[in-house]
Amino acid sequence: MATHDNTEHVSDATDEAVGWESKLRYFLNSDFVRSAPYWGIPFVLMSIAVYGGTGYNFAISFTDYEGLGTPDYSTLDLEMYAQALSSDAFIAAAQNNLVLLVGFTTICLVLGLFLAILLDHGIRFSEKFQTVYLLPMSLSFVVTAQLWLWMFNVESGILNLVVTTLGFNPVDWLGNPSIALGAVILALIWQFSGYTMVVYLAGLQSIPDDQFEAARVDGASITRTYLRIIVPQLKEASVSAAVVLMVFALKAFTFLYALVGRYRPPNGTDILATLMVRRAFKFGEWAYSAAIATMLLIMALGVIGPYLYYQYKQGGL
Amino acid sequence: MVEHDSSDESVNRRKYLKALTVGAAAGIAGCTGGGGTETESTESGNGNGSGGSTDDTETSGSSSGESWDSQLEVLHGWAGGDGEAAVTALIEAFEEEHPEMDTNFQAVGASANVNLNATILRRLANNNPMSSFANWPGKNLERYSGALMDLEADVWDAEGFKDTMQSRAVELCKFNDKMPAVPIGSHRMNNLFYNTAVFEEAGIDASSLDSVDALLDALETIDQNTDVTPMAQAMVAPWTNLQLWAQILTSQSGVEAYTNFIEGNPDRAAVVEALEALKTINENYITADASSISFTTAGQKVISGKAATIHQGNWVYGMFRADDSFNYKEQWDWIPFPGTEGIYFYHVDSIVAPSNNPSREETIAWQKFVGSKKAQIAFNNPKGSVPLRTDIDPSELTDFLAMTYEDLTDSEAYPPTIAHGLAVTPKTMGACKTAFGDNFMGPFNVEATADALVAAVSE
Numbered sequence: 001m002a003t004h005d006n007t008e009h010v011s012d013a014t015d016e017a018v019g020w021e022s023k024l025r026y027f028l029n030s031d032f033v034r035s036a037p038y039w040g041i042p043f044v045l046m047s048i049a050v051y052g053g054t055g056y057n058f059a060i061s062f063t064d065y066e067g068l069g070t071p072d073y074s075t076l077d078l079e080m081y082a083q084a085l086s087s088d089a090f091i092a093a094a095q096n097n098l099v100l101l102v103g104f105t106t107i108c109l110v111l112g113l114f115l116a117i118l119l120d121h122g123i124r125f126s127e128k129f130q131t132v133y134l135l136p137m138s139l140s141f142v143v144t145a146q147l148w149l150w151m152f153n154v155e156s157g158i159l160n161l162v163v164t165t166l167g168f169n170p171v172d173w174l175g176n177p178s179i180a181l182g183a184v185i186l187a188l189i190w191q192f193s194g195y196t197m198v199v200y201l202a203g204l205q206s207i208p209d210d211q212f213e214a215a216r217v218d219g220a221s222i223t224r225t226y227l228r229i230i231v232p233q234l235k236e237a238s239v240s241a242a243v244v245l246m247v248f249a250l251k252a253f254t255f256l257y258a259l260v261g262r263y264r265p266p267n268g269t270d271i272l273a274t275l276m277v278r279r280a281f282k283f284g285e286w287a288y289s290a291a292i293a294t295m296l297l298i299m300a301l302g303v304i305g306p307y308l309y310y311q312y313k314q315g316g317l
Numbered sequence: 318m319v320e321h322d323s324s325d326e327s328v329n330r331r332k333y334l335k336a337l338t339v340g341a342a343a344g345i346a347g348c349t350g351g352g353g354t355e356t357e358s359t360e361s362g363n364g365n366g367s368g369g370s371t372d373d374t375e376t377s378g379s380s381s382g383e384s385w386d387s388q389l390e391v392l393h394g395w396a397g398g399d400g401e402a403a404v405t406a407l408i409e410a411f412e413e414e415h416p417e418m419d420t421n422f423q424a425v426g427a428s429a430n431v432n433l434n435a436t437i438l439r440r441l442a443n444n445n446p447m448s449s450f451a452n453w454p455g456k457n458l459e460r461y462s463g464a465l466m467d468l469e470a471d472v473w474d475a476e477g478f479k480d481t482m483q484s485r486a487v488e489l490c491k492f493n494d495k496m497p498a499v500p501i502g503s504h505r506m507n508n509l510f511y512n513t514a515v516f517e518e519a520g521i522d523a524s525s526l527d528s529v530d531a532l533l534d535a536l537e538t539i540d541q542n543t544d545v546t547p548m549a550q551a552m553v554a555p556w557t558n559l560q561l562w563a564q565i566l567t568s569q570s571g572v573e574a575y576t577n578f579i580e581g582n583p584d585r586a587a588v589v590e591a592l593e594a595l596k597t598i599n600e601n602y603i604t605a606d607a608s609s610i611s612f613t614t615a616g617q618k619v620i621s622g623k624a625a626t627i628h629q630g631n632w633v634y635g636m637f638r639a640d641d642s643f644n645y646k647e648q649w650d651w652i653p654f655p656g657t658e659g660i661y662f663y664h665v666d667s668i669v670a671p672s673n674n675p676s677r678e679e680t681i682a683w684q685k686f687v688g689s690k691k692a693q694i695a696f697n698n699p700k701g702s703v704p705l706r707t708d709i710d711p712s713e714l715t716d717f718l719a720m721t722y723e724d725l726t727d728s729e730a731y732p733p734t735i736a737h738g739l740a741v742t743p744k745t746m747g748a749c750k751t752a753f754g755d756n757f758m759g760p761f762n763v764e765a766t767a768d769a770l771v772a773a774v775s776e
Contacts, residue, residue, distance in 0.1 A: 068441050068464045089751075154606040175552065175608025175759050260553050262431045264750070266608070267758045281435035283744055284442070284460065 054297065061290035068284070080291035090292065093275040096181055097299070100271060101249040104185050104192075108245050109238060111189065112196025117226065119197070120204045130201070133194040141191075145258035148187040149174075174259075177268030184259075184269050188252060196241045203237035204230065239307060246303045250296065253277065272296045387676035388419040389683055391668070393451035394433035395700075396426030398613075399635030403700035407501075410695040411686050418679055437461070446671040448680040454500065454667040457738030457746075458492040465497035466670040472499060472684045482688065485731050486705040489665055489739060498667040499687045502702035504630040505721050506662030506734045507564055507654040510637070514648065515545045515625040526655040529568050529594050536602040539625045547602035549615035549624035555753035557612060558595065560736040561628050562753070566591035568656030572730045579733070579740040583771045589763060596761040608758060619649065628654060630664055630737075634717055635701030645717050661728035664737050666702065741774065748773035 027033060061080055065071035084090045115133060119126045136144065151157045152173035160170045173183040207230060215225040253273035256265035263278040264270075272292055280289035395404040401424070408422050425433040430452075437450050441464045452458075458465065473479055473496050479487055482500060490498040509526070516523055519539040526532055536547035551557050567575040570587040577584060599607070604624055607615075616633045618624040620643050627633065631651075637643050645651075653660070668687045670680050686692050693704035694713050703714065703722040711719035733739035738746065752769030756762040 067460075067462060068438075149609055153609050155604065156606065157609075170605065172605070172608055172759065177758070261611070262554055264554060264754055266553075267754055281438055282431075283747060284438055286442070 057290045057293050060287055061294050063287050065287040065290075066285050071286070080287050081295070083288065084291050084295070089270070089275060090272075093270045093272045094295075096269060097250065097271045099181060100185060100188075100252060101246055101303075104188050104249045105242055105245045107185070107189050108193050108196050109242060111193040112241065113200050113231070113234070115193065115197040116200035116204055119201055130198070133197050135194065136191045137195045139191070141254040142258040144187065144191050145255050148183075148190075149259055152183055174266040177266075180266045180268040184252070184256065184266075188249070188255065192245060192248065196245070199237050199241040200234060203234045207233055239310060243303060243307045247300060250300050250303070272299075385415075385418045385676075385679050385682075387448075387679055388421055389449075389676050389679040390421045390423070390447040391449045391451075391683065392423050392425055392433060392437060392447050394425055394430040395451070396424040399632070399639065399699055399701055403635075403696045403698075406699055407687075407692055407696040410691055411683065414686060414691075415682060418682070434460070441671055444673065446673050446675060448674060448676045449668050449670045449683060451501075451666065452498075452669045453738030454486075454492070454498040454665055454669070455489040455733060455739035456742045458497065458669065459742040459744075461497075461669070461671065462493065464671050464673070465492060465495055466672045466674050466680070467495040467497060468499065468670055468681070468684055469496040471681045472496075472688065476685050476688055478688045481706050481708055483705050483707060483725070485663065486665055489733070490667060497671075498669040499684045500665050500667045500705040501687055501693065502666050502697045502700055503705055503725060504632055504664040504666070504702045505724070506560060506630050506664050506737075507567070507657040507660055508631050508633075509626055509628055509652050509654050510619060510633060510649055511626040511652070512545075512619050512622055512624070512648065513650050515539065515543060515622060516650075518545075519543050519625070523650060523652050526652060527658070528656040529565050532655040533594065533597060536598065536626075540602060543625070545622065546604045546618070546624045547626065548598060548604075549618040549627040550599065550603040550607045551610050551612040551615040552599075552607040552758055553609060553611050555750045555758065556736045557629075558599075558753045558757055559749055560630070560734065561598075562591055562595050563735050564628060564654045564657060564662070565594050567660065567662070567732060568654060569594070572660060572732050575732050578770075578774060579735055581774050583774055585767060585771055588767045588770055592757070592761075592763045592766055595757075596763055599757075599759065599761055630734075631717075631721060632701055635699070638701065638715075651717070659729040661724050661731050662734060663731045663739060664702075664734045665705065665739060745773055745776070748776070 059073070060071055062076040062078070063071045063073060064075070064079070119130055123129070151159050154160055154170055154172050154175070157173070159173065163169075163171055171179065174180050211229055212225065215229055220228070251273055252271060256269060256271065256274055257263065257277075260266060263274060263282060265274050273296065276289045276292040276296065279285045279292070393404055395401050404422070404424070408420070412418075412420065425436050433451070437447075437452070438460065440446060441461060446464070452461075473487075473490075478499070486500040486503070490496050490500060492498075509523075509532075511523060516539075519535075519542040521535045521538060526535055539545060539547040550561070563575060566578065566587060569590055570584070574584055574587045578588065604610075604615075604618060612629055612633070613636060615624070615627055616629065616636045619627045619633075620637065620640055634645075634651075637645070637649055643649060654662075668684060670684060674680050688706070690704075690706060690709060693706055694709065696702075697704050697718065698713075698715060701718070703718050703725050705725075707726060709722065711722050714722055735741060735746065735749065740746075741749070749770060752766050752773055756765040756769060
C-alpha cells in the first residue's frame with residue numbers, strides 16, 4: 001500500500017538522516033500497517049457490529065425507550081433492571097434458563113462420555129455409529145424442532161407410542177408445563193450429545209495405549225482405569241465442550257421459536273431469550289428488553305469468563 | 318430481512334466489503350445519531366428517510382398519467398395457502414390497473430404475523446418505512462402510534478370510501494384523528510363449523526344449538542354416541558382459547574358483558590362462568606394432542622372426520638374449500654357460535670400506510686385500489702373473508718361468503734374481536750394471551766386466569 005508516491009524524495013531523505021518522509025515510509029512499510037487490511041477490516045466490522053451493538057444495547061437499557069421514536073438519554077437509571085428483577089415472568093424465565101443450562105449440559109457431557117468410551121473400545125462399525133450419533137448436530141434447529149414437534153404429539157407421536165407400549169398413560173409432552181422444559185431438554189440432548197461424543201472421542205484417542213496396558217498389568221479393573229486414569233485426562237475436552245453447550249443452552253431461542261413458530265414458547269419453557277424478543281418485537285419495549293439482554297450477556301460472560309481465566313492459567317492464552 | 322435487490326450480478330468481494338463497511342457506518346451513525354437532536358429525525362420526514370428505496374426524487378405533482386418515480390413496497394404476512402392465493406389475485410389485479418408502477422410485494426412469512434409485525438416495528442423504529450403494510454386496524458394501530466400516514470383526504474375522501482365502506486370499518490380505520498388504513502376484508506369470528514356426517518351419526522340437530530349449555534350437551538352426546546372427538550382445538554398458542562372464551566362470554570352473558578370487558582369494566586362473575594365452560598370443553602371434549610397442534614392441523618381433523626366441530630374465524634373456510642371432497646352443505650356445515658345468532662363478531666384486515674412514506678403518490682394509488690370493488694372481490698373470494706364495501710353484489714362471492722356478507726351487512730351487533738387486535742391495545746391483548754398462556758393450557762386454573770384477565774383490561 002502507498003509505498004510508490006515518494007520516489008522523487010529519496011535524495012532529500014538521505015540529506016537529513018531521518019527525515020519525516022522516511023519515518024513515514026518506515027511506518028508505512030512496517031508489518032503493523034501492511035497487515036492492517038487483513039486484521040483491520042474484521043476488527044472494525046467486529047467493533048461496530050458486536051461491541052457497538054452491545055454498547056448501544058447497554059445505553060438503551062438505562063433509558064425508558066418504548067415504541068417508535070428515539071430514545072431519551074436525559075434521564076438514565078436502573079429502573080428497567082429493577083422492573084425485570086421484580087417481575088415473575090423474568091424470574092421464571094431465568095429459572096428455566098438455569099435448569100436448561102445445568103440439566104442439558106450435564107446430561108450431554110455424561111452421555112457423550114459414555115458413547116465415546118463405547119466407541120473407543122473399537123466396537124464393530126464404530127465409524128458408522130460415530131456418524132449416526134453426530135448427524136443430528138449437523139441438522140438445523142428448525143428441522144429438529146419440527147421433527148420433535150411431531151414426535152411429541154400426544155396422539156400420533158412416536159414417543160407416546162413407546163410410552164403406551166410400555167404400559168404407561170400417554171404423556172402430554174409440550175402441554176404439561178411441568179414436563180415441557182424436560183421435553184425441550186431431551187430434544188436438545190438428542191441434538192448435541194453427538195458433539196460431546198466427538199470431543200471426548202478425540203480426547204480419548206490422544207491418550208497413548210500404554211496407559212491402558214500399564215493399568216491392566218497393575219491389575220486395575222476397566223471401571224477403575226477409566227475413573228482414575230482416563231477421565232481425569234479429559235478435563236480439557238470437558239471444559240471446552242461444556243462451554244460450547246452452555247452457550248447453546250443460553251441461546252436455545254432458535255429451537256423454541258421453531259417449535260411453535262412464535263415468540264411465546266410452550267407454557268413452562270419460557271427462557272430469557274424468548275422473553276426478551278417477545279417484549280422487544282411484539283410490544284416495542286426496547287429499554288426493558290435491552291435490560292434483559294444485558295443480564296443475559298452477564299450470564300454468558302459468567303460462563304465464558306471462568307473458562308478464559310482457566311485457559312489463561314493453563315498458558316493457553 | 319430482504320433488503321437487498323438482486324440487480325447487480327458482478328458483486329465482487331471488494332464491492333461487498335465496501336457495502337458492508339458503508340452499511341456498518343450507516344448503522345453506527347444511526348445508533349449515535351439517535352441521541353442527538355430530535356429535530357433531525359423529524360426533518361428527515363420528507364422523502365429521504367434513511368435507507369428508503371427512494372432518494373431525493375420526490376414526485377412533483379405528476380400523479381396524473383402513468384408515470385411513477387418510486388417503488389411501491391408492500392409488506393404482508395400472507396405467505397401460504399389461501400392467504401397467498403388471495404394476495405396474488407390482489408397483486409395481479411393491481412398490476413393490471415397500474416402496469417407502469419414498479420412494485421415490490423414482500424411476504425414476510427410465519428404464523429400469526431409474528432415476523433411481519435416484528436419486521437414492521439423494526440423498520441419503523443429505524444426510520445426506514447415501507448410504502449404500506451398489512452395489519453389489523455383498530456386499537457392494534459397503537460403499536461405504530463406516531464408513525465402513521467393520514468389517508469383521509471387523499472384516499473378516503475377522494476374515493477368516497479366513507480360512504481361505500483361499512484361505518485364500523487370506517488371507525489376502526491380512524492386512529493388519533495388520522496385515517497392511516499384502508500380495510501381489505503372481514504373474517505367472521507363467531508362460527509361453529511361441523512362435520513355433517515358426525516352430527517348425523519350422533520343424532521344432533523345443529524339448528525337446535527342455541528346456547529353454550531346446548532353445545533356442551535351436544536359435545537357430550539357426540540362423545541357418548543361416536544368414536545369421534547367432539548371438538549378440535551389448537552392450543553400451541555393461547556389465542557385460540559382467548560377467542561373461544563370471548564364467544565362463550567358473549568353467548569352466556571350477552572354482547573354488553575363482552576363490551577364492558579373490553580372497555581375495562583369486567584364482570585368477574587361472567588368471566589369465571591365463561592372460563593368454567595371453556596374448562597369443561599378443554600378437559601373433556603378436545604383432542605388429546607391439542608397442545609402441540611396449530612389451527613390448520615385442528616381444521617384437518619374436522620375434514621378427516623376425527624373431530625366433529627371446530628370453533629375458528631372463518632379463515633378455516635379457505636382451508637375446507639381447498640379440499641375438493643369436503644364441501645359446504647354436504648360434508649361440512651356452519652352455524653353461528655351457539656347463542657350468538659344475529660351477532661357478527663367483527664374481524665378486519667387492512668392495509669396501513671406509515672408516515673414519512675417513501676413513495677407518497679404510489680402509496681395513495683395503491684390504497685385507493687385496495688378499497689375498490691375490484692380489489693375487494695379479487696382478494697376476499699380466495700381468502701375466505703368478505704368485503705367491507707356495502708355495494709358488492711353477493712353473487713360475485715362464493716355461496717358461503719355471500720351468506721356471510723349478508724350477515725355482515727345485516728346483523729344486530731358487531732362486537733370487535735379481542736384476539737385479533739380490534740378491541741384492545743396490543744399490550745392488553747398480550748396480557749390477555751399471557752393470562753391464558755400461563756394458567757389455561759392444562760391444568761386449567763379458572764381463578765388465576767380470571768384474575769389475570771380482569772387485571773389485563775383494568776390496567
